[in-house]
Amino acid sequence: MPGQVHNPGGLQKDLMATVIVTGLLVWLMPMLISTYTLTVLIIYGMLGLSLGLIWGFGGILCFGQAAFFGLGAYSYAIAAINFGESTLPMILAVLVPAVVAALLGALMFYGRLTDVYLGVITLVVTLILFKFVNSTAGPQYVIGKARLGGFNGIPGFQTLNVPGRPEAYIWGDAYFYVCAVLLALVFVLVTVLLRSSFGRVAVGIRENETRMSLMGYDVRARKTILFAIGAAIAGLAGALFANWGEIVTPSLFSLGQSAEIIIWCIVGGLGTRLGPILGAAGLAYLKFLLGQQSLVDNTLITGLILVLFVLFLPRGIVPAVSGLWQSRIGRGRRSRRPQTRRGAISRERFNG
Amino acid sequence: MGETVLETQGLTMRFGGVIAANNVDFKLQARELRCLIGPNGAGKSTFFKCISGLQTPTEGQVYMRGQETTRWMPHEIASLGVGIKTQTPNVMDALSVFENIWLAARRFHAPSDAERKTQEIIERLALGSIARKDLGQLAHGERQRVELGLVAVGDPWLVLLDEPAAGMSAEDVARMTEIIHELNKTAAVVIVEHDMQFIRSIAEKVTVFHQGAVLMEDHVDRVLSDPTVRNVYLGKKA
Numbered sequence: 001m002p003g004q005v006h007n008p009g010g011l012q013k014d015l016m017a018t019v020i021v022t023g024l025l026v027w028l029m030p031m032l033i034s035t036y037t038l039t040v041l042i043i044y045g046m047l048g049l050s051l052g053l054i055w056g057f058g059g060i061l062c063f064g065q066a067a068f069f070g071l072g073a074y075s076y077a078i079a080a081i082n083f084g085e086s087t088l089p090m091i092l093a094v095l096v097p098a099v100v101a102a103l104l105g106a107l108m109f110y111g112r113l114t115d116v117y118l119g120v121i122t123l124v125v126t127l128i129l130f131k132f133v134n135s136t137a138g139p140q141y142v143i144g145k146a147r148l149g150g151f152n153g154i155p156g157f158q159t160l161n162v163p164g165r166p167e168a169y170i171w172g173d174a175y176f177y178v179c180a181v182l183l184a185l186v187f188v189l190v191t192v193l194l195r196s197s198f199g200r201v202a203v204g205i206r207e208n209e210t211r212m213s214l215m216g217y218d219v220r221a222r223k224t225i226l227f228a229i230g231a232a233i234a235g236l237a238g239a240l241f242a243n244w245g246e247i248v249t250p251s252l253f254s255l256g257q258s259a260e261i262i263i264w265c266i267v268g269g270l271g272t273r274l275g276p277i278l279g280a281a282g283l284a285y286l287k288f289l290l291g292q293q294s295l296v297d298n299t300l301i302t303g304l305i306l307v308l309f310v311l312f313l314p315r316g317i318v319p320a321v322s323g324l325w326q327s328r329i330g331r332g333r334r335s336r337r338p339q340t341r342r343g344a345i346s347r348e349r350f351n352g
Numbered sequence: 353m354g355e356t357v358l359e360t361q362g363l364t365m366r367f368g369g370v371i372a373a374n375n376v377d378f379k380l381q382a383r384e385l386r387c388l389i390g391p392n393g394a395g396k397s398t399f400f401k402c403i404s405g406l407q408t409p410t411e412g413q414v415y416m417r418g419q420e421t422t423r424w425m426p427h428e429i430a431s432l433g434v435g436i437k438t439q440t441p442n443v444m445d446a447l448s449v450f451e452n453i454w455l456a457a458r459r460f461h462a463p464s465d466a467e468r469k470t471q472e473i474i475e476r477l478a479l480g481s482i483a484r485k486d487l488g489q490l491a492h493g494e495r496q497r498v499e500l501g502l503v504a505v506g507d508p509w510l511v512l513l514d515e516p517a518a519g520m521s522a523e524d525v526a527r528m529t530e531i532i533h534e535l536n537k538t539a540a541v542v543i544v545e546h547d548m549q550f551i552r553s554i555a556e557k558v559t560v561f562h563q564g565a566v567l568m569e570d571h572v573d574r575v576l577s578d579p580t581v582r583n584v585y586l587g588k589k590a
Contacts, residue, residue: 197458197463200451200454200455200458201455203447204444204447204451204455207444207445207446207447208442208443208444210426210438210442211442211443212427213425213426213427213430214404214426214427214430214436214437214438214442215430215455215456215459215502215506216427216431216459216460216506217459218425218427
């Protein structure tokens with residue numbers, strides 16, 4: 001609630017919690033799962049968070065978040081081949097998707113498109129990118145020294161190195177730590193953003209656009225900015241993914257990828273910061289496990305999970321668990337806070 | 353009085369072949385309170401939407417404090433210091449009363465001031481007991497009151513209200529009247545209204561709309577006793 005938002009202690013507590021939880025997870029998880037697998041789960045978590053931010057807190061349902069993920073990955077790969085060093089490519093991988101999203105967002109939001117059309121346009125843009133990149137196999141598709149490679153993708157680019165030292169590669173466990181720290185940083189940035197006036201206005205816009213504009217807020221500009229921030233995070237995840245896989249292919253732009261991100265958010269819990277990350281990491285790990293057997297197709301299982309969640313846990317895991325937790329705790333404090341359950345939702349809703 | 357805060361010249365709104373507002377010339381002075389009345393379909397609400405930026409008039413101009421605002425968007429008009437309340441309660445249902453009003457306050461005040469201003473409005477409108485409740489949980493009258501809070505918290509100099517008393521109990525209406533009078537101490541107020549009792553209790557000068565055009569503009573008592581106006585309301589030929 002706002003009172004808590006203005007309480008600087010609240011933010012400090014949040015930051016402390018993030019540091020402690022990140023530290024514990026980074027320490028404990030490698031005992032259960034290989035760091036190589038964990039790295040990609042972290043990357044997917046970041047991708048989930050990017051959509052969770054704009055959809056869960058801004059009400060922008062983007063069917064094409066994979067487009068920004070892919071753009072980030074391709075920007076990194078192309079720039080890395082040309083520069084032979086990873087620092088500038090990493091920055092470009094964040095900037096290019098953000099700029100593309102700002103342009104696309106401005107087009108959609110200033111054109112006053114309604115939600116359905118927004119979904120259609122983002123979907124179509126993803127399809128166009130997928131088709132285009134797929135068709136760039138010929139030698140004429142070159143950016144600088146980098147061939148786009150069509151359906152074969154781009155292999156063999158410079159992977160992440162210590163800034164300024166191209167020969168000092170960051171890989172293996174070190175790369176896992178870098179990704180974990182970056183996800184924690186993005187999480188903190190999202191937290192700060194949601195606690196700021198900008199974040200709270202975004203929630204207001206999600207709830208009632210007309211009212212917010214009647215109160216003097218330029219809804220179009222704010223949605224465009226939020227959309228671009230989401231794309232920047234997706235782009236960073238894309239670049240990290242490119243480094244992890246050491247190859248980028250058009251499948252990054254695929255509809256399947258876009259759909260998966262949406263499912264992560266629904267299962268994890270929309271309107272929370274943690275939900276999309278957990279949903280992404282959990283479902284991606286499940287997919288990884290299912291990929292090791294050939295009895296059932298893993299898309300069937302993902303589909304089944306989505307159906308079950310929509311039917312029985314439509315708000316997702318995180319809101320359900322925190323609601324349960326609050327009602328347990330709340331029993332003792334009922335006299336002080338009569339509507340604990342709703343209060344819990346409302347805090348999460350405004351503060352993330 | 354003196355300064356004209358709102359003026360329209362030849363404001364016309366067509367929807368296909370239908371003329372919803374027809375060549376409306378309208379003037380409102382600073383700190384004036386004006387009611388717009390008329391039977392259903394008379395064009396009051398269309399006129400309201402045109403001046404608040406929710407619709408762009410087909411012809412004519414709108415001026416606010418001398419500045420032309422004809423094609424402005426609602427947020428640009430609101431940014432001038434105009435408080436707008438639409439016909440149906442237009443609030444953030446999933447947010448609390450405090451959150452709703454804070455969002456409105458934040459637009460015009462720095463974060464520290466916004467909090468104080470929000471508390472002030474909550475006290476002024478006697479919303480303290482429900483401040484932490486979500487708008488979706490509130491009764492219609494309370495929601496309307498909160499929406500007036502959203503309007504009031506920006507310290508507007510012009511307030512546009514579309515049917516603020518619709519569907520409210522007598523007690524709520526009395527409270528609403530009080531709040532509007534309070535607002536009127538610092539702002540000019542335009543009210544679109546159906547409820548004759550409410551109009552009698554609040555208005556001095558009234559503008560009567562009929563078939564998209566201004567039929568009459570006068571003191572409330574003279575307007576309501578005017579045979580033409582009575583005929584229009586009862587649906588007889590004037």
